[in-house]
Amino acid sequence: MDQRLLPYAPDRDVYRLLQVDPRAGTDEIVDACRRLARTFHPDRNGSWRANEEMQVVNAIRGLLTDPAARAEYDVARWRFWAARDAAVLTPVAMEATRRSAFEIQVRAALAGVRAALGALAPPRCATCRGVINADDRYCMACGRHLLTGGAAR
Secondary structure (H helix, E strand, C coil): CCCHHHHHHHHHHHHHHHHHCCCCCCCHHHHHHHHHHHHHHCCCCCCHHHHHHHHHHHHHHHHHCHHHHHHHHHHHHHHHHHHHHHCCCHHHHHHCCCCCCCHHHHHHHHHHHHHHHHHHCEEECCCCCCEECCCCCCCCCCCCECCCCCCCC
């Protein structure tokens, strides 16, 4: 793995650079790397930094197409954001989020109303949330097999 990409930092986030989702497949990542390579290749780009930028693109492609290296990078990325979120949730910040008894009761009442309305709503497919009939064996929208003859919620 290219050590320029670790430790993780948001300004060096490879997914943001490639403009792809972190769950993107290898084909999508390779396409994004090709798009950047067309921009930064020294033969097409006369910039004095074109060679360095192309090396970074190649390093990112190598990182994200190697499953073990990508997993290591994703873990480092996840740890960075988890540590940052944990630092924000200090006991003082937790104290400020305490709710009054009235707010707790209002939230509980709203949850009850929501549950009651959900019970009155027609059954829906768990996959696509399409409305299904009680006697259906398959969802008409997505084709999912309904195990209990339409009782999937």
